[in-house]
Amino acid sequence: MSISVLDALRPARKPALLGLVAVFGLLIGAWVHGKYFSDRSPVQPIEFSHKVHAADNEIPCQHCHIYADTTPVAGVPSVSKCIGCHKSLPSVRDQPEILKLMAFWENREPIPWIKVHDVPDFVHFTHKRHVKADLECQECHGPVETMDRITRVATMRMPWCVECHTEKNVEHGRDCWTCHK
Amino acid sequence: MSKISRRDLLQYIGAGGIGAVGGVLYSESIERDVELLIPQVVPPEDYSPGIATWYNTVCNQCSAGCGISVRIREGKAKKIEGNPVHPVSQGRLCARGQSGLNVLYNPDRIREPLTNAGQRGTGNFYPISWDEVLTTIGSRIGRLKIENNASRVRLLTGRVRGHLDELFAQFMGLLGSDHYQQYDFTYPSALKAANKISFGIDQLPYYDIKNADLLLSFGADYLGTWISPVHHSLAYGHMRQGRAGRRGKTVQVEPRMSLSGAAADEWVAARPGTEGLLALGIAHILVSDGHYNGSDRDQWSDVLQAYSPSAVSAETDISEGNIRQLAREFGTSKAALAIAGGATTAGTNAVASAVAVNALNHLAGNLGQPGGIIFNSDQAFSATPGTRQAGMQGILDLVEAMEAGEVDVLLVHDSNPIFSLPDGVGFRQALDKVPLIVALSSFRDETTEQADLILPTNTYLESWGDDVPDPGVGFPVASISQPVVTTLYDTLPVGDIMLSLVRQIGGELPMAMPWRTMEEFVKERWREEYEKRGSADQDFEAFWQAALEAGVWGQPGVMTGDQIVPSGASTIAAITNPASQFAGSETDYPLVLHPYLSASLLDGRGANLPWLQELPDPLTSVVYGSWAELNPATAEDLGIREGDVLEVETPAGSVSVPALIFPALRPGVVAMPIGQGHTAYGRYARNRGANPMDLVSMQIDDRSGDLAWAATRARVRNTGERLQIIKTDGVTRTLGRQILGPKNDHA
């Protein structure tokens, strides 16, 4: 019986191989997309460089993201915060991106930043607890100080959260209600 | 594997390519939506995202004046709770108060000034600029003032207290018109009039339910709609279980069980309109059985002679034994308190009924005592609550003036007389004779719809103001109302509108009323008061900030002035037969119409709030719509089942409503909730149910001038149609299941 079964399956060999190749292609496609075309590093309205601010000028994170250790959200700095420094920085005043910033300020318009690190509405996440637990910002946000354009390095999806909570043995870290709301 | 042909190779490449494209598409499809991070341009000082802040202000959903705390996050109001330090609400709040968010964020709010472009009553309104509308009104009133015809300007508001009341009064006073009236359907005018007669004090006293041992309520739904429900509920809770070993008892006298009736230990369904008689019957026994031993016992005995238990029993349909029992309990309780309200004070003899109830309090000797009636001798601030209440007589005068063409400009603020008055008053028709009607309102209710110009006002959550609860809480209290969110639309606080008008009218007005905004005005008045009271331990600004933070200023423990204990003489003199006269003959109209304030919609002002529309009526669980209640026996006699559409007819008119069989209703009574039946007032209220005010005959209680809205007879006819009554209840019997507690319990 065994011989005859293999024989009988011979016509099915090519379609099976084709399917295998297609599945392989699928994986490659998904990987390529994630690497090069995803929402991980969108183009922002102003080409703000964390590298320049955080690394070259050594501004600490919480200088701008002032709410990170006291509230659930880190807080994206207000336009006035940007202007606060930049109006006394004539050296870069004429750079095109700074001019854009000035335009927003003069029109009293907020800058529509695109959210890179985003969790869905049903997730309860608080920066405060994570900052107070002495996590470095980079643990989740990646080496921000090396990025000209912000890229999301973590998936910011549930397995990623659970993994860390499990590793660090967070108290009730795997209780659903700790993170879901 | 054998060698691969070119054809095969192409196929493999094709498969791989399709797979790859599929992979990219799949990944793209599970991408998150792009969300934006919108920073603020300049952050406000107290802004911290993700953290809630609480602001204290005053509730305006009924006239109790509860202090509220509003939860604000990212500049939006998220929840309203009671202000924990406010003596009226003490951190608690009723359903209506919490629905204030629906007022603020109501989709049907008026968002800009409107004009009807000369077509009144069509419901067509067009936007107009603030400048234009204020100029139009200002010049019109200004001209009248110059012509010395300012009395042709009339101002009708809803319940307004505190310094907004003073602002209105000043405004009208400076114009030279004394026609500033308030009309609030729920205002207990008859009670106030009776108190003036009995006690010689023109105010609503504080009823100390908290410390009472027996509360005898004649029609007053003190837990649901009467005067200050939240405060009464707090007191009720304390009275029931707050004192170890001393559980207060409550008795409710009313033809239709209200929320308070359901909570009461005993529910006495006296014949409608005879509740006052019952009170006098009890008083008779108190005197004759020696529960009362005052020096004026003989006078009491004389005046109560006619109200012997047998006579009263025949009139009220309450057994003699029951009356004696009530009297004995009332006479022997350590702290007995009797209150009157609702339909009892809405008969043709409303004041007489309330006086009869006051007589009971006299005989119980509870005046000025804990668990009794406490007079607020010190009204905080200069405000005089309720003195502007027009009552029905005032409204009739206004209608008469309008009919006679004596009114050129009618300003209506936050009052909806077209809805809450019977058609017999003729308010709607009289409006046709008024050349200019200006409505200051946040919503397009029935009266606003008739206006020529609509000035959209801020809701109370966006306005400055202050309030003195009426009745007080036994010690001086004033609350501050402050905007908790920035104004949502192109609207203005009503005080600011009046001050703008002042500037538009010109003349000596801007000199006398120099304030730019209501905030300035309130603050200045508080400063004056602060200085007057000579509280110099801190500077005013610090006091003001503290008051804003607390939302309330008060002096707990300070009972300024001695408690006045009036003699019984005036009460004795005022006692008359309190039986109510009903419109319509008993043969034509065999039933008695019993309208009652809806626990959620009150007099209809809550009907535009979706949360309240969806709130099951406490006793029937009905939502969305109105109904007519019948006792099961009455319904069976008439062959009516639940859901049959009835035509309820009275001498004044008729409406069609579905029938609801209600076990706790006196036979021979048809009860209807007030609140629905709006023809305007936004998407949630409009064309829903029927308004029982359409059925009420125009009858007035002479002594208070108030509308006797519970003195109409009715008949019902089964139209044969059916209508589903939407309610949440399934079966309302326990079927022997021990849901409300184990049966044979010793407790």
Next chain:
Amino acid sequence: MFDHGQPSYAEVNKDILSVMLETGPRYWMLLGTTMSVAVIFFFMPWFYQLIVGVGAAGMNRNAYWGTYLSNFIFWIGLSHSGTLLSAILHITNSPWRKSVYRSAEAMTLFSLMTAALFVMVHLGRVWFVHWSFPIPNQMGLWPNFRSPLMFDVMAITTYLTASSIFIYMGSVPDFAAVRDASTGLRRRLYTIFCFGWRGTAREWHTLGWAYTFFAVFVIPLAVSVHSIVSWDFALSIVPGLHHTIFAPYFVCGAIYSGTAGIVTVMYCLRKYLNFERYIGQVHLDNLGKLLIALSLIWSYINILELFSTWYGGSSFELEALKFKLTGFYAPLYWEMILFCAFVPLLMFFRKFRWSWNKMLVISILINIGMLTERFIIVATSQPRKFLPNAFGFYFPSWIEISITIGSFAIFATLFLIFIKWVPAISIYEVKETLKPLRRDA
């Protein structure tokens, strides 16, 4: 056994294979009809429901389960007797089984699929149905193995798998017969389907051994599946559902309705596929007797349920019983009793048992009764549980009724496709029952 004379081997092949190989316009019309009914009545309303939410159905806050669930149980029940009967009769070596078992097993398979579809329709968020499978994932989330619904998922998938293998295994020699009788693509396909079956002695031996093994394996599985389905109800504490008798009750009911279903299917096969020679009086007679037995057991358990409820005396249970017997849905209850307990008694008479038309009517009535039985269980108990104030009412909406109708069309469609792909009667087993060979073929 053969009403119209014994056929030869060649005739057997020809009779049975011609159904597959020769397709007339009538078939296409029929298939087109059933498919469009399925699409219009089942899939389109379902699509609508997916968009607006399960609120499209008539369920409400008092009745969270409705027709979808009762239909699910009905179809699971219908699936019962095919494989179970086939397996039992195989082990007991009953020769009359051989010409009916293939389509009976197909019935099992397709009603299971229809039932699974009802699970999908029932779910509020069907797009997450995969969460109920124990698939390892990075989140470390597992399904809840305490849940009777989880048992369901396991039991039904196992049963579906086992039934598929069982029917496939029994068809392998027949697929070889199809291969031999056909040419071209079909021949290549059936070469794969039959795993290159050559009919050697060793192959026959292996098949026989494996088949018997599977038959033994499937029997407890089938019993467990419907027990587990009954636990969806019985493991709750809802009055009217919380009965220990439910598992045997459901199993018995399932076999009962399934056997009746076989009668209906047999009738159709015989009538429309001209299988008179293979499906005869003996089948009808035997199935009729089986039905009588099942009906008696079913009635007994029913009485037992009523009795134990009454004897238990719990006020909640009595109230539920009262509503079932006298409430709004009482007519349906008594209809069920009439159709499932009394009508089958007619089969004590040979006149009924031997008449195809009469048996068709009886079998359909039984299944109508069983459909309502499931509906009553769902619709009378859970809208009236413990708190009278939360008592409510359930009535199916048009969407639910339409989807119920459509499910029959789905079943019919699947069956129609089946008869074109698999020999509807086991060729080789029918040959086994022929009398010693006549050498004219």
Next chain:
Amino acid sequence: MKWGNDLSTFVEKFRQYLKPGYYDEFDYHWTMTIDLDRCTGCEACVVACQAENNLPIVGEKRYAQNREIKWIRIERYWEGEYPDVKMGFIPMLCQHCDAAPCEIACPVFATYHNQDGLNTQIYNRCIGTRTCAVYCPYEVRYFNWFTYTWDEPLEQQLNPDVTVREKGVMEKCTFCIQRIRLAKDNAKDDDRRRVRDGEVVPACVQSCPTEAMAFGDSNDPEAKVSKMMKDPRGYTVLEELNTTPSIVYLKKAHAES
């Protein structure tokens, strides 16, 4: 490596199930007492809950279909006939049973008991089998039959601490878990291990004008609820089902006469 982890937790969990008293070993045991002698049925709690937990405005039509969503509702029961007719109110909300019938029902663990003694519902895990609601004897689970929307701008009042549930999801009272979470967060900030009594107040308890409700941790013998629970009037609804609810009702007292 994950597999091993999962397996060990599973084994551990199973041992815990076998161990009697599993349910007693929670960090907290949030409990509510409701004094029916104080309760007047005014429904302030109903609106408070609606405001706090983003309950949808379902509309007249869906109300008529019996599809309202009210995590706390007032049930009313009449006793007797006119004129000796009495009304009994009882607020009915999720009882957070220690032996909850709903928890065994969910195939995907969308509802489970957490370490606080709460019967929880994870909306985003729910696949909508509705079994939990069928099993619930108190009928306090509510299903999103539709995706509900708010008339603009009513959506601005939605509480950002509570998610808005989509269609096909079961929901129910959470004892205002967002408030519990906030209190625990504050406790952590103050370096306290436990939340103080009275620090957590669910919206319904907060609003109750007669102060009929109390809420707290019954593992703490000094907490107000622990004392209230000892009241001789205390009982639990449908005690015979042995669901061991976390809500203790105090029976209405009768007037002495």
